[in-house]
Amino acid sequence: AQTVTQSQPEMSVQEAETVTLSCTYDTSESDYYLFWYKQPPSRQMILVIRQEAYKQQNATENRFSVNFQKAAKSFSLKISDSQLGDAAMYFCAYSTQGGSEKLVFGKGTKLTVNP
Amino acid sequence: NAGVMQNPRHLVRRRGQEARLRCSPMKGHSHVYWYRQLPEEGLKFMVYLQKENIIDESGMPKERFSAEFPKEGPSILRIQQVVRGDSAAYFCASSPWRTGEGELFFGEGSRLTVL
Numbered sequence: 001a002q003t004v005t006q007s008q009p010e011m012s013v014q015e016a017e018t019v020t021l022s023c024t025y026d027t028s029e030s031d032y033y034l035f036w037y038k039q040p041p042s043r044q045m046i047l048v049i050r051q052e053a054y055k056q057q058n059a060t061e062n063r064f065s066v067n068f069q070k071a072a073k074s075f076s077l078k079i080s081d082s083q084l085g086d087a088a089m090y091f092c093a094y095s096t097q098g099g100s101e102k103l104v105f106g107k108g109t110k111l112t113v114n115p
Numbered sequence: 116n117a118g119v120m121q122n123p124r125h126l127v128r129r130r131g132q133e134a135r136l137r138c139s140p141m142k143g144h145s146h147v148y149w150y151r152q153l154p155e156e157g158l159k160f161m162v163y164l165q166k167e168n169i170i171d172e173s174g175m176p177k178e179r180f181s182a183e184f185p186k187e188g189p190s191i192l193r194i195q196q197v198v199r200g201d202s203a204a205y206f207c208a209s210s211p212w213r214t215g216e217g218e219l220f221f222g223e224g225s226r227l228t229v230l
Contacts, residue, residue, distance in 0.1 A: 004157070035218075044118075045158075045206065045221035091157055102148070102171060103219065105157030 002027045004094050006106035013082045014114050020067075021077045021109045023092030029053075032096050034068065034075045035103065039089040048090070051075065079111075087113045117142065119222035120189075121207050127228045134194040134201070136225045140209030147190045148219060149182060152204040161205075164190060197229045 003026045013019035025034070036048040051059045051068050058066050063083075067076045079086055089110050093103040120139040128134050140147050145166050150158040160174040164184035175182065179197075184190040194201055204226045208219035 006157075037221075042223060043204065044223045045208075045219075047218060050218065093157075102160045102163060102174075103150075103158070104160070105150075107155070107157045 002029075002094050002096070002104045004092050004104050004106040006092055006109050008109045009107070010110045010112070012112040012114060013079070015082055015084060017082055018078060018080045019082055019111065021079075021090050021092075021111070023075045023077070023106060025073050025075065025092070025094050025104075027073070027094065027096075029096055032094060034066075035093040035095070036064070036066070036075075036077045037091045037093060037105075038086075039091060039108070040085075041088070045091070049077065082113050084113050084115060087111055119144075119207055119209050119220055121205075121222035121225050123225060124223065125226050125228070127230060128197050129230050130198055131196050134197050134227055136192040136194075136205050136207075136227070137189040138192070138207030138209075138222060139189040140207075141211075141220055144209035144211045144220070146210045146212065147184050148208045148210075149190075149192050150206045150208065152206060152224070154203075158206060161192075194227070197227070199229045202227055202229045 005024045032053045034051045037045045038048050039045050049061045049064050063080045065078045089108045091108045092106040095103050147164045149161040152158045162175045162182045163171040179195045181193045204224045206224045208221045
């Protein structure tokens with residue numbers, strides 16, 4: 001079974017600084033998708049960024065980028081120029097390509113942004 | 116375009132009562148997913164439905180839990196004879212089709228408290 005591990009229960013960053021959230025996963029599949037979701041205090045999950053495993057290029061979305069290391073099964077999220085609105089729980093998730101949208105989530109990392 | 120709507124946002128039940136959680140997917144979305152989030156945990160997949168069909172219920176407890184997505188109306192997650200361990204946030208998500216690409220649109224969740 002696929003598993004997703006986030007080893008940092010909590011992280012903090014100063015406003016305007018950069019922070020990296022870690023995620024590792026375990027799978028025997030060769031094609032799959034990886035995601036970072038953000039859950040602010042309002043609790044609605046929002047997709048931050050998505051990476052297709054067959055793509056070597058790391059995905060980027062404005063201030064958010066990933067470091068995808070397929071051989072190491074690592075998928076970290078880098079947030080640049082952190083803003084107060086980035087404070088939230090961040091969940092790493094995995095989905096098998098071609099399957100249903102049955103996501104496997106990590107336990108999450110709580111990010112605090114200090115002014 | 117309204118997002119995924121869940122109600123009630125908060126529900127309190129005594130042990131042995133029934134809980135019904137409702138989810139209206141985004142307009143044009145015919146695929147619905149239910150996830151459960153226990154305290155300090157990530158989301159866990161419960162069930163995947165299309166209109167009038169249960170596609171995958173591998174994450175659903177075998178007893179007391181049921182889900183439906185009728186031709187008309189919202190999807191319903193029903194928990195009979197609730198126990199304290201059912202206390203959790205229940206999230207609904209929808210997608211327009213089964214893409215295998217994993218992008219889901221989440222509601223704000225329903226928090227069930229069992230006394």
